[in-house]
Amino acid sequence: SAVISQKPSRDICQRGTSLTIQCQVDSQVTMMFWYRQQPGQSLTLIATANQGSEATYESGFVIDKFPISRPNLTFSTLTVSNMSPEDSSIYLCSGGGGLDTQYFGPGTRLTVL
Template identity: 95%
Template structure:
């Protein structure tokens, strides 16, 4: 299994600013993903974080709004740029190994005012 930590755990941000969320895994993993979850809702995939290359974004999510980095096999960041109240959500990092299992971090609860 993999243990995943995220920073910050929560934040309250002003409209128009940006926030970078960090995801650290305790072991080298093959796959890393970023999801968004509205309270009481299911998880929506934002993008696949590719090590050493540009992330692969899902429909409705763009790099200018959600730039992602993954410099190595254990670390990734997601930035939420030019935030609006609609970006208020829980952002979750997940990581997977070649054995198919995927594990989630505790999430970052973002409120935009």
């Protein structure tokens, strides 16, 4: 199994600012993903973080708003840019996938004022 950590665990931010969330996996994983979970809702996939190339974004999510980096097989970052209160959510990263179990980090709870 993979153990995934995220930083920060929570933050309160002002609108118009940006926040970068870090995700670290304790072992190399083929695939890493970023999800958003709005209050009381299910998880929605934002993008697949590809190692060494641009992330693959889902419909409704764009690189300018959610730039993603993945410099190696164990680390990825998600930036939430130019935040508004509508961006208040839990952001979760995961690793694994393919035919394997996908493990999740503890999430980052973001509140935008």
